[in-house]
Each structure stands twice: as structure tokens, then as C-alpha cells.
Amino acid sequence: MTGPVVITGAGSGIGRALALVYAEPGRPILLLGRRQKPLDVTAEQARSRGAVVSAISVDVCNAQALDGIARDFSATFGNISIVIANAGISHGTLALERADRPVFAEIITTNLLGMDNTCTAFLPYLTLDSRIAGIASVAGFRGLPGAAAYSASKAGVIAYLESLRLELKNRGTKVSCISPGYIATPMTAENHYPMPWLMDPDKAAQKIRRAIDRGQAWLVVPWQMALVGMILRHLPDFIYDRIFTGVAGKARKVK
Secondary structure, eight states, rough: OOSSSEEESSSSHHHHHHHHHOOOOOOOOEEEHHHHHHHHHHHHHTTTTTTEEEEEEEOOHHHHHHHHHHHHHHHOOOOOEEEEOOOOOBBBBOOTGGHHHHHHHHHHHHIIIHHHHHHHHGGGGGGEEEEEEEOOOOOOOOTTTTTTTHHHHHHHHHHHHHHHHHHGGGGOOOOEEEOOOOOSTTTGGGGSSSSOOOOHHHHHHHHHHHHHHHTSEEEEHHHHHHHHHHHHHHHHHHHHHHHHTTOOOBBBSSO
């Protein structure tokens, strides 16, 4: 597919890697993210590969702003081929810490509602043979201690994308749910626990692009995490509890 591409969370990590893997001579790419300076870095790198790049700072929680951006971008570059809803945040949360309530709400709003804001903003301007991809996580397969908000948000993303896939099937738009394991990004750099099969983001982006272009419904990267995820989803609760009770969770935003 060679038409315009939209990527949220494009200032770093998987979003930046995907922007570069889609950057081709003459291809319009819209990069969205909360911070302009990192977006500009991604934009410069993508332009060096010949892409026609627009970089706009926006919070995916702002549905009205996304609606306007989608309208303006499509008016300039025509119907959009690919939308990648990648924007997301990750912090640890604890039920016993009431101070974590705002953090919990922020994670759910950004990761889940932000994805719906993105998809619904750009959907009216997609080509009939288009692609929507959402970045979920293996953390959405089961609840993880100290990560209730993140796990819940990504479980919601997985279900949301499945619903969207069925809803848009007859329209010709193919929806992909991408569930990364540990990818070497600024987000995972904050994790203070072992991260098996840590994957280079550029390598992950290549695999993700192939899945999106094929219209693949489901992808877990790296492949080892797909096997682990399948086991975890079918593991009896008493075994799962014994393994994961007391396991160190994500760092909290509120100290």
C-alpha cells in the first residue's frame, strides 16, 4: 500500500520506528504526538527518506482536535490508506494507593479512549481498501500485579480492535491488533525487572508493517511472547496466582 499514513505516538519508540519503516519517496505521512520536539526529530528522519511529512502536536484524548486534523490532512492529501493508533502511556498503579486514581484514569483515557478518538476521527477519510492498526500489549492477556490500569487498558484495546474488525469487515477496511512484548523503547526503559526477548524497535516495526499491509488480524512480537501469551491465557487461576503473586510491577507515577 502506497497511500497516506497516519501514526499517533510517533515521537519515539515503536511509533518512530513505524514512521521510518513507512517513509518512502513521495508518501504523505502524518505524525501525531503530545510533544512537538520529538515529533520533529521523527519528521526530519522520515523526510530524509523522501516522505512528505506533517508533524502535529496533539493529545489523543482531544477528540475535537483529532477531528479537525483528520479533516485538514485528508483535504490536502486525499483519502488515507493506513491509520496506526500507537499512542499510549504506562505507569504502575496500586489499589491501596488512592493517589493513583488520577493516574489510573489517565492511562485508561489515553490508551483506550484515545484509540477510539483516533480511529473514529480518521475513519470517514479512509480508502475502501484501507488498514487500521492498534497497538495493544501482551499485558492485556491477563491482569498483572501493580499494573491494573495498564493491563485493563490493553485488554480493552484488544476487545475494541476485535469489535472494530468485525464492524468494518464488509467495508473493506482491515483491522490489525498488534500486541508487542518487550520492545526496547523509552517506555520499557523504565521497567526495573527482567524483560525476556527484548526486541529492537526497528526489527519489530518491520514485522508490524508486514502484518498491517497483509491485513493480518493479530500479531504478537516477538514470536516467543506469542507462545508465552497463549500459555498464560489458558493457565488455571491457582497456578497463575502462585506464579505472579508478589511479582514486581511497573514503577508508579505518584511517589
